[in-house]
Amino acid sequence: MSVFVSCGEASGDRYLGDLAFRLSRRGFRLWGMGGPRCREAGVETRWDMGELQVMGFTEALGALGRLIRLRDRIALEVARANPSCVVLTDSPDFHLPLARRIRREGYRGPMVSLVPPAVWAWRSGRVRHLRELFDLCLPLFPFEHRFLQDHRCRSAFVGHPLLDRISQAELDPSCRTVAFMPGSRGGEVRRHLPPFARAAELLKGEGYRPVFSVASSLGEDVARWMGDLLGPLGVEVSREDGVSLLARSVGAVMASGTVSLEAMLVGRPGVVAYRTSWLSMALARLLVRSPHCALPNILLGRELYPELLQGAVRGDLLGRRILGVLRQVEDPEGLRGWLSAFREGRTLLGRAGALDLWEEVVSEMASR
Structure with a gap:
Protein backbone atom coordinates (compact mmCIF):
# COMPACT_ATOMS: atom_id res chain seq x y z
CA MET A 1 0.00 0.00 0.00
CA PRO A 161 3.77 16.70 18.72
CA LEU A 162 6.72 18.67 20.10
CA LEU A 163 5.67 17.42 23.54
CA ASP A 164 6.77 13.95 22.41
CA ARG A 165 10.38 14.96 21.84
CA ILE A 166 11.23 18.15 23.77
CA SER A 167 11.78 18.19 27.52
CA GLN A 168 12.52 21.31 29.51
CA ALA A 169 16.25 21.72 30.14
CA GLU A 170 17.68 23.30 33.27
CA LEU A 171 18.36 27.00 32.75
CA ASP A 172 21.71 28.26 34.05
CA PRO A 173 21.58 32.08 34.38
CA SER A 174 25.38 32.20 34.36
CA CYS A 175 25.60 30.65 30.88
CA ARG A 176 26.92 33.13 28.29
CA THR A 177 25.84 31.36 25.07
CA VAL A 178 22.97 33.01 23.17
CA ALA A 179 21.35 31.23 20.20
CA PHE A 180 20.55 33.20 17.05
CA MET A 181 17.95 31.52 14.82
CA PRO A 182 17.47 33.69 11.68
CA GLY A 183 15.03 31.35 9.89
CA SER A 184 14.62 28.12 7.97
CA ARG A 185 14.11 29.64 4.51
CA GLY A 186 16.64 31.50 2.41
CA GLY A 187 14.49 34.62 2.09
CA GLU A 188 14.00 34.83 5.84
CA VAL A 189 17.70 34.45 6.53
CA ARG A 190 18.69 37.12 4.02
CA ARG A 191 16.26 39.58 5.60
CA HIS A 192 17.16 38.80 9.20
CA LEU A 193 20.88 38.07 9.19
CA PRO A 194 22.29 41.64 8.95
CA PRO A 195 20.34 43.01 11.97
CA PHE A 196 20.85 39.73 13.86
CA ALA A 197 24.60 40.01 13.22
CA ARG A 198 24.65 43.57 14.56
CA ALA A 199 22.81 42.43 17.70
CA ALA A 200 25.35 39.62 18.09
CA GLU A 201 28.17 42.16 17.98
CA LEU A 202 26.51 44.10 20.80
CA LEU A 203 26.15 40.92 22.87
CA LYS A 204 29.81 40.04 22.32
CA GLY A 205 30.71 43.44 23.71
CA GLU A 206 28.75 42.54 26.85
CA GLY A 207 30.62 39.28 27.31
CA TYR A 208 28.12 36.89 25.71
CA ARG A 209 28.88 34.19 23.12
CA PRO A 210 26.46 34.34 20.18
CA VAL A 211 26.01 31.17 18.10
CA PHE A 212 24.10 31.25 14.80
CA SER A 213 22.03 28.26 13.75
CA VAL A 214 22.08 27.08 10.12
CA ALA A 215 18.79 25.23 9.58
CA SER A 216 19.05 21.87 7.82
CA SER A 217 16.59 23.11 5.19
CA LEU A 218 18.94 25.88 3.99
CA GLY A 219 20.96 25.41 0.84
CA GLU A 220 24.75 25.50 0.76
CA ASP A 221 24.72 28.91 -0.94
CA VAL A 222 22.85 30.46 2.00
CA ALA A 223 25.08 28.67 4.51
CA ARG A 224 28.21 30.00 2.76
CA TRP A 225 26.76 33.52 2.71
CA MET A 226 26.09 33.29 6.44
CA GLY A 227 29.67 32.18 7.05
CA ASP A 228 31.06 34.96 4.87
CA LEU A 229 29.07 37.60 6.75
CA LEU A 230 29.60 36.26 10.26
CA GLY A 231 33.17 34.97 9.96
CA PRO A 232 34.85 38.40 10.08
CA LEU A 233 32.85 39.18 13.23
CA GLY A 234 34.27 36.16 15.02
CA VAL A 235 30.78 34.70 15.50
CA GLU A 236 30.25 30.94 15.62
CA VAL A 237 28.00 29.25 13.06
CA SER A 238 26.50 25.86 13.94
CA ARG A 239 24.66 23.19 11.97
CA GLU A 240 23.59 21.32 15.10
CA ASP A 241 19.91 20.64 15.76
CA GLY A 242 18.15 23.82 16.82
CA VAL A 243 16.69 22.29 19.99
CA SER A 244 20.17 21.16 21.07
CA LEU A 245 21.53 24.66 20.51
CA LEU A 246 18.68 26.16 22.53
CA ALA A 247 19.30 23.70 25.37
CA ARG A 248 22.93 24.83 25.74
CA SER A 249 22.04 28.53 25.58
CA VAL A 250 20.72 30.99 28.14
CA GLY A 251 18.40 32.73 25.64
CA ALA A 252 17.66 33.19 21.97
CA VAL A 253 17.03 35.74 19.23
CA MET A 254 14.61 34.05 16.81
CA ALA A 255 12.73 34.56 13.59
CA SER A 256 9.03 34.05 14.18
CA GLY A 257 7.99 30.43 13.68
CA THR A 258 8.10 27.00 15.25
CA VAL A 259 11.46 27.79 16.87
CA SER A 260 9.78 30.10 19.39
CA LEU A 261 7.58 27.21 20.52
CA GLU A 262 10.65 24.98 20.76
CA ALA A 263 12.33 27.64 22.90
CA MET A 264 9.34 27.73 25.25
CA LEU A 265 9.35 23.94 25.64
CA VAL A 266 13.12 23.80 26.20
CA GLY A 267 12.64 26.61 28.71
CA ARG A 268 14.59 29.43 27.11
CA PRO A 269 13.62 33.11 27.13
CA GLY A 270 14.29 35.31 24.15
CA VAL A 271 13.15 37.82 21.57
CA VAL A 272 11.14 37.09 18.41
CA ALA A 273 11.67 39.13 15.23
CA TYR A 274 10.18 39.04 11.77
CA ARG A 275 10.71 41.10 8.64
CA THR A 276 8.96 40.61 5.31
CA SER A 277 7.88 42.85 2.42
CA TRP A 278 5.73 45.84 3.37
CA LEU A 279 2.81 44.56 1.28
CA SER A 280 2.95 41.10 2.86
CA MET A 281 2.93 42.64 6.32
CA ALA A 282 0.11 45.08 5.43
CA LEU A 283 -2.05 42.22 4.19
CA ALA A 284 -1.25 40.15 7.28
CA ARG A 285 -2.20 43.00 9.60
CA LEU A 286 -5.45 43.43 7.69
CA LEU A 287 -6.41 39.74 7.72
CA VAL A 288 -4.90 38.23 10.87
CA ARG A 289 -7.09 38.42 13.96
CA SER A 290 -4.43 37.62 16.58
CA PRO A 291 -2.62 40.61 18.15
CA HIS A 292 0.51 38.47 18.53
CA CYS A 293 3.03 37.00 16.09
CA ALA A 294 5.02 34.53 18.23
CA LEU A 295 3.33 31.17 18.82
CA PRO A 296 3.93 31.15 22.61
CA ASN A 297 2.35 34.59 22.86
CA ILE A 298 -0.68 33.42 20.87
CA LEU A 299 -0.95 30.33 23.06
CA LEU A 300 -0.72 32.27 26.33
CA GLY A 301 -2.84 35.19 25.17
CA ARG A 302 -0.20 37.71 26.25
CA GLU A 303 3.29 38.81 25.28
CA LEU A 304 5.87 36.59 26.94
CA TYR A 305 8.48 36.89 24.18
CA PRO A 306 9.06 40.50 23.08
CA GLU A 307 8.20 40.90 19.39
CA LEU A 308 10.01 43.15 16.92
CA LEU A 309 8.48 43.43 13.46
CA GLN A 310 9.43 45.06 10.16
CA GLY A 311 11.31 48.35 10.70
CA ALA A 312 11.82 47.53 14.36
CA VAL A 313 14.04 44.58 13.32
CA ARG A 314 17.24 46.58 13.83
CA GLY A 315 20.45 45.39 15.36
CA ASP A 316 20.51 48.02 18.09
CA LEU A 317 16.90 47.35 19.14
CA LEU A 318 17.37 43.57 19.03
CA GLY A 319 20.50 43.88 21.09
CA ARG A 320 18.83 46.04 23.73
CA ARG A 321 15.77 43.77 23.92
CA ILE A 322 17.69 40.53 24.34
CA LEU A 323 19.99 42.14 26.90
CA GLY A 324 16.90 43.22 28.83
CA VAL A 325 15.58 39.64 28.75
CA LEU A 326 18.93 38.25 29.90
CA ARG A 327 18.99 40.72 32.79
CA GLN A 328 15.55 39.41 33.82
CA VAL A 329 16.90 35.86 33.91
CA GLU A 330 19.75 36.93 36.19
CA ASP A 331 17.17 38.21 38.69
CA PRO A 332 15.58 35.35 40.73
CA GLU A 333 12.11 36.89 40.57
CA GLY A 334 12.39 37.49 36.83
CA LEU A 335 13.59 33.93 36.30
CA ARG A 336 10.64 32.55 38.28
CA GLY A 337 8.27 34.51 36.03
CA TRP A 338 9.74 32.97 32.87
CA LEU A 339 9.76 29.46 34.32
CA SER A 340 6.13 29.80 35.44
CA ALA A 341 5.11 30.89 31.93
CA PHE A 342 6.98 27.94 30.40
CA ARG A 343 5.04 25.51 32.61
CA GLU A 344 1.75 27.20 31.76
CA GLY A 345 2.47 27.05 28.04
CA ARG A 346 3.40 23.36 28.15
CA THR A 347 0.14 22.57 29.95
CA LEU A 348 -1.89 24.51 27.38
CA LEU A 349 -0.42 22.40 24.55
CA GLY A 350 -2.20 19.24 25.75
CA ARG A 351 -0.44 15.98 26.46
Missing part, protein backbone atom coordinates in the same frame (compact mmCIF):
# COMPACT_ATOMS: atom_id res chain seq x y z
CA SER A 2 1.31 3.45 -0.90
CA VAL A 3 0.70 6.81 0.78
CA PHE A 4 1.30 10.11 -0.99
CA VAL A 5 2.76 12.73 1.35
CA SER A 6 3.75 16.35 0.85
CA CYS A 7 5.26 19.21 2.84
CA GLY A 8 6.79 22.54 1.87
CA GLU A 9 8.92 23.86 4.71
CA ALA A 10 11.25 22.82 7.53
CA SER A 11 8.69 22.48 10.33
CA GLY A 12 6.33 20.54 8.08
CA ASP A 13 9.21 18.29 7.01
CA ARG A 14 9.89 17.53 10.67
CA TYR A 15 6.27 16.71 11.53
CA LEU A 16 5.66 14.71 8.36
CA GLY A 17 9.02 12.98 8.68
CA ASP A 18 8.17 11.79 12.20
CA LEU A 19 4.88 10.39 10.92
CA ALA A 20 6.50 8.90 7.81
CA PHE A 21 9.07 7.04 9.90
CA ARG A 22 6.29 5.33 11.82
CA LEU A 23 4.25 4.53 8.70
CA SER A 24 7.34 3.07 6.99
CA ARG A 25 7.80 0.68 9.91
CA ARG A 26 4.25 -0.54 9.29
CA GLY A 27 5.13 -1.43 5.71
CA PHE A 28 3.60 1.52 3.84
CA ARG A 29 5.44 2.83 0.78
CA LEU A 30 5.63 6.60 1.00
CA TRP A 31 6.31 8.97 -1.88
CA GLY A 32 5.75 12.60 -2.76
CA MET A 33 7.31 15.96 -1.88
CA GLY A 34 9.50 16.50 1.18
CA GLY A 35 12.82 17.51 2.65
CA PRO A 36 15.74 15.89 4.45
CA ARG A 37 13.74 14.55 7.40
CA CYS A 38 11.23 12.88 5.07
CA ARG A 39 14.04 11.32 3.06
CA GLU A 40 15.64 9.98 6.25
CA ALA A 41 12.26 8.46 7.14
CA GLY A 42 12.13 6.53 3.86
CA VAL A 43 9.97 8.79 1.71
CA GLU A 44 10.67 8.62 -2.01
CA THR A 45 10.85 12.39 -2.65
CA ARG A 46 10.02 12.89 -6.30
CA TRP A 47 9.81 16.65 -5.65
CA ASP A 48 11.91 18.61 -3.17
CA MET A 49 10.12 20.90 -0.73
CA GLY A 50 12.52 23.70 -1.72
CA GLU A 51 10.27 24.27 -4.74
CA LEU A 52 7.66 25.79 -2.40
CA GLN A 53 9.96 28.01 -0.36
CA VAL A 54 8.75 31.47 -1.26
CA MET A 55 8.24 34.03 1.50
CA GLY A 56 5.07 36.10 1.93
CA PHE A 57 2.19 37.16 -0.34
CA THR A 58 4.16 39.23 -2.84
CA GLU A 59 6.95 36.67 -3.25
CA ALA A 60 4.36 33.95 -3.91
CA LEU A 61 2.77 36.06 -6.66
CA GLY A 62 6.07 36.12 -8.55
CA ALA A 63 6.27 32.32 -8.47
CA LEU A 64 2.58 31.72 -9.20
CA GLY A 65 2.93 30.30 -12.71
CA ARG A 66 5.62 27.83 -11.71
CA LEU A 67 3.66 26.70 -8.65
CA ILE A 68 0.48 26.14 -10.68
CA ARG A 69 2.38 23.94 -13.13
CA LEU A 70 3.92 22.02 -10.24
CA ARG A 71 0.48 21.57 -8.64
CA ASP A 72 -0.98 20.19 -11.86
CA ARG A 73 1.90 17.72 -12.40
CA ILE A 74 1.62 16.40 -8.85
CA ALA A 75 -2.18 16.09 -9.01
CA LEU A 76 -2.01 14.08 -12.23
CA GLU A 77 0.62 11.78 -10.75
CA VAL A 78 -1.48 11.20 -7.60
CA ALA A 79 -4.61 10.48 -9.62
CA ARG A 80 -2.75 7.97 -11.81
CA ALA A 81 -1.11 6.21 -8.85
CA ASN A 82 -4.31 6.17 -6.76
CA PRO A 83 -2.53 5.83 -3.38
CA SER A 84 -4.25 4.35 -0.33
CA CYS A 85 -4.14 7.76 1.38
CA VAL A 86 -2.97 11.35 0.79
CA VAL A 87 -1.36 13.40 3.59
CA LEU A 88 -0.78 17.11 2.90
CA THR A 89 1.22 19.01 5.52
CA ASP A 90 1.07 22.75 6.23
CA SER A 91 1.87 25.18 3.30
CA PRO A 92 -1.87 25.80 2.75
CA ASP A 93 -1.49 28.24 -0.15
CA PHE A 94 -0.12 25.34 -2.17
CA HIS A 95 -1.77 22.35 -0.55
CA LEU A 96 -5.39 23.52 -0.53
CA PRO A 97 -5.39 24.13 -4.32
CA LEU A 98 -3.49 20.85 -4.74
CA ALA A 99 -6.14 18.97 -2.75
CA ARG A 100 -8.90 20.43 -4.90
CA ARG A 101 -7.02 19.59 -8.08
CA ILE A 102 -6.41 16.01 -6.91
CA ARG A 103 -10.14 15.61 -6.30
CA ARG A 104 -10.94 17.07 -9.72
CA GLU A 105 -8.58 14.57 -11.32
CA GLY A 106 -10.77 11.81 -9.88
CA TYR A 107 -9.04 10.71 -6.70
CA ARG A 108 -11.64 9.45 -4.20
CA GLY A 109 -9.41 8.00 -1.49
CA PRO A 110 -8.96 9.40 2.01
CA MET A 111 -7.16 12.73 2.35
CA VAL A 112 -5.62 14.10 5.56
CA SER A 113 -4.63 17.67 6.39
CA LEU A 114 -1.66 17.40 8.76
CA VAL A 115 -1.04 20.81 10.36
CA PRO A 116 -4.08 22.45 8.71
CA PRO A 117 -4.10 26.18 7.91
CA ALA A 118 -4.59 28.61 10.79
CA VAL A 119 -8.22 29.33 9.93
CA TRP A 120 -8.80 30.32 13.58
CA ALA A 121 -6.47 33.30 13.08
CA TRP A 122 -7.08 34.53 9.53
CA ARG A 123 -8.88 33.74 6.27
CA SER A 124 -11.43 31.68 8.18
CA GLY A 125 -13.36 31.03 4.95
CA ARG A 126 -10.81 28.31 4.17
CA VAL A 127 -12.48 26.13 6.79
CA ARG A 128 -15.10 25.29 4.16
CA HIS A 129 -12.39 23.82 1.91
CA LEU A 130 -11.07 21.73 4.79
CA ARG A 131 -14.57 20.41 5.41
CA GLU A 132 -15.21 19.61 1.73
CA LEU A 133 -11.84 18.21 0.68
CA PHE A 134 -10.38 16.39 3.67
CA ASP A 135 -11.52 13.33 5.55
CA LEU A 136 -9.56 14.34 8.65
CA CYS A 137 -7.59 17.28 10.07
CA LEU A 138 -4.71 16.80 12.52
CA PRO A 139 -4.08 20.20 14.12
CA LEU A 140 -1.27 21.24 16.46
CA PHE A 141 -3.15 23.29 19.05
CA PRO A 142 -6.21 22.68 21.23
CA PHE A 143 -7.91 25.91 20.18
CA GLU A 144 -7.48 24.87 16.52
CA HIS A 145 -9.12 21.52 17.26
CA ARG A 146 -12.10 23.21 18.92
CA PHE A 147 -12.45 25.72 16.07
CA LEU A 148 -12.42 22.98 13.44
CA GLN A 149 -14.98 20.88 15.29
CA ASP A 150 -17.21 23.92 15.81
CA HIS A 151 -17.13 24.38 12.02
CA ARG A 152 -18.02 20.73 11.32
CA CYS A 153 -14.56 19.60 10.22
CA ARG A 154 -13.42 16.14 11.25
CA SER A 155 -10.52 16.70 13.62
CA ALA A 156 -8.43 14.58 16.00
CA PHE A 157 -6.15 15.92 18.73
CA VAL A 158 -4.43 14.94 21.98
CA GLY A 159 -1.54 17.42 22.16
CA HIS A 160 1.23 19.14 20.24
CA ALA A 352 2.13 13.78 24.77
CA GLY A 353 0.96 11.14 22.30
CA ALA A 354 0.27 13.12 19.11
CA LEU A 355 2.53 10.91 17.00
CA ASP A 356 0.84 7.77 18.31
CA LEU A 357 -2.53 9.24 17.36
CA TRP A 358 -1.34 10.32 13.90
CA GLU A 359 0.13 6.89 13.21
CA GLU A 360 -3.02 5.07 14.23
CA VAL A 361 -5.56 7.20 12.36
CA VAL A 362 -3.55 7.47 9.13
CA SER A 363 -2.73 3.75 9.17
CA GLU A 364 -6.39 2.93 9.67
CA MET A 365 -7.50 5.21 6.84
CA ALA A 366 -4.86 3.88 4.45
CA SER A 367 -5.81 0.26 5.23
CA ARG A 368 -9.52 0.53 4.49
